[in-house]
Amino acid sequence: MNCEYFGKCASCTLYDKTYKEQLEYKIDIEKIRFKQYLPLNFEVYESEEENFRYKAEFRLWKSFTDDNKLKLSYAMNDFDKKALEISTCHIVSTDIKELMPKLLSYILQDDILSFKLYGCEFLNSTKGEMIFTLIYHKKLDTLWIKKAKDLELKLNIKIIGRSKKQKIILSDDYINEVLNINAKDIKYIYKENSFSQANTKVNIKMIEWIIKNATLSNDLCELYCGSGNFTMALSPYFRKILATEISKTSIQTAKINCKLNDIKNIKLVRLSAQEFTQAYKKERFFRRLKDNNVNIDEYDFSSILVDPPRAGLDECTRQIVQNFEQIIYISCNTLSLYEDLKSLDKNYYIKHFAFFDQFAYTKHIETIIIFEKRNNTLI
Ligand SMILES: C[S@@+](CC[C@H](N)C(=O)[O-])C[C@H]1O[C@@H](n2cnc3c(N)ncnc32)[C@H](O)[C@@H]1O
The missing domain is CATH 2.40.50.1070 (OB fold (Dihydrolipoamide Acetyltransferase, E2P))
Structure with a gap:
């Protein structure tokens, strides 16, 4: 891509390289960061070279x-x-x-x-x-x-x-969006001033990659679900999904997205990750769970999906995710991901690892890791 503002506009910080070179440069940095964890068969998914931000x-x-x-x-x-x-x-x-x-x-x-x-x-x-x-x-x-x-x-x-x-x-x-995931159209609404993935084409690759590589069985627990970007697409593959998120608007939007796709096996509750850990550990009662007819004990969870903001997981959430056989961890910040990985490493091994170039021409990269429990010990 040739941009007359490369080197002047601070939005694109990797401006002195071709698309492929900037991706290679980022991956080289991440290979060093994750050197003791990165499996040999890790994958890299490219973005469109131009016109990728929606x-x-x-x-x-x-x-x-x-x-x-x-x-x-x-x-x-x-x-x-x-x-x-x-x-x-x-x-x-x-x-x-x-x-x-x-x-x-x-x-x-x-x-x-x-x-x-x-x-x-x-x-x-x-x-x-x-x-x-x-x-x-x-x-x-x-x-x-x-x-x-x-x-x-x-x-x-x-x-x-x-x-x-x-x-x-x-x-x-x-606005209305339709994502074609594995040849099936999924309808979404994206709200102004709410979180949505900026690089829509890479987002589709991320969802398809999870469907291809994760073990899709029993029930799924999802934290930081936003408006249900992953939730809607994963719903046919799980018996039931409990999805939580801090933003009231995003939860309302996710409920609308369920209706748009006639999805019946998702329960959505506004809970921060910290509140979810309190509910999971039965430290606190939440009327919001009751009002949504959710009894956490009725779920047969094997997997948890987390897509936290840049800060990564807090200490309590890092502990609670270790009650699940499979952790699907989506991260927009390799620094915080690395810190979380260090603490998950003891009990989990990395089954799949992929980078997705959501933020081309910047130093940032999206990462998804699928972890599987090393043994059956519950924390
Ligand atoms: C990276 S976005 C991912 C959203 C969604 N998975 C998607 O793909 O559109 C992170 C989400 O975490 C939510 N969030 C931020 N802090 C949170 C917290 N402490 N507990 C739960 N959700 C939180 C934000 O509102 C945002 O929707």
Whole structure:
């Protein structure tokens, strides 16, 4: 990929390499990090080289042309955290890339839309649905709503306006996505301002890899389930799934995703990982479990799937996962994964290990490890 902003825009930190070279560079670093753990048959899954991000956020930067006309640009941080004006971005999806200049020229012509506008976000599905969020330093009023509605209709997108203590949804705050997993369509809604995997094509590879390599039997326990990205796709392979997550919005979305796919064997409960460990160890009673008709004792769990945020597992969760025969660990941070792996190593061996290039041209890489218990001792 050739980008005119490589070496200037701080978003892509591995800019002096081809796609294949940047991946090789990252894998070499991870091979050293995981040297005593990495199985010989570890796998690496590539990303598309361009247009792979279905989510993006930019600053909106105002300046004046030489002849004193107002100019509006998208901007990213440069390596000194100063604004770098950009006219395009090659890592965002083709839909986002094509929409960017159209939006800008429309907004620039309209004082109501452009006044005190300082940021924006895109959320796109692979089927072409788009949410565009405009972020302001002003109160949004009925005039703004009228102008934004015109823009929504003109460009056939969904618009959201955000300002301090204000969120205006003109039509919906979600998009519909369909992931084709092993030749079967699974429907999802992705909510604005909620977690979703940014690199949709790599996400599909991750889900398919788990289905291919994990032992899919009995019941599954899932922590950090978000809106059910893995949960929906794994549901046909397990008898029952209990999935938990800290975010109320994500749990509500996951429940909608179950309905969309007519899935009946998933129970979703809003519990942090720490709360789940308390419930599992019967240290605390949770009405939320009762209200969702969940009795943890009725599950015959063999597997636990965890996809924690960058910090990795906390001490209690690290202990509790060791009650399961199989741990499917998805990580976006190899540093915290390495720390967790060190403590799991005593009781578990690594059955499968794969890297997925979710974050091409950055030093980050997504990893999935499938652990299996070394013996039948429960912790
Ligand atoms: C990396 S995301 C994964 C979400 C989901 N598995 C997916 O693929 O879309 C991590 C998720 O963990 C949730 N989370 C963060 N801290 C948590 C905690 N302490 N307990 C439970 N969930 C938490 C976040 O809300 C987020 O949805």
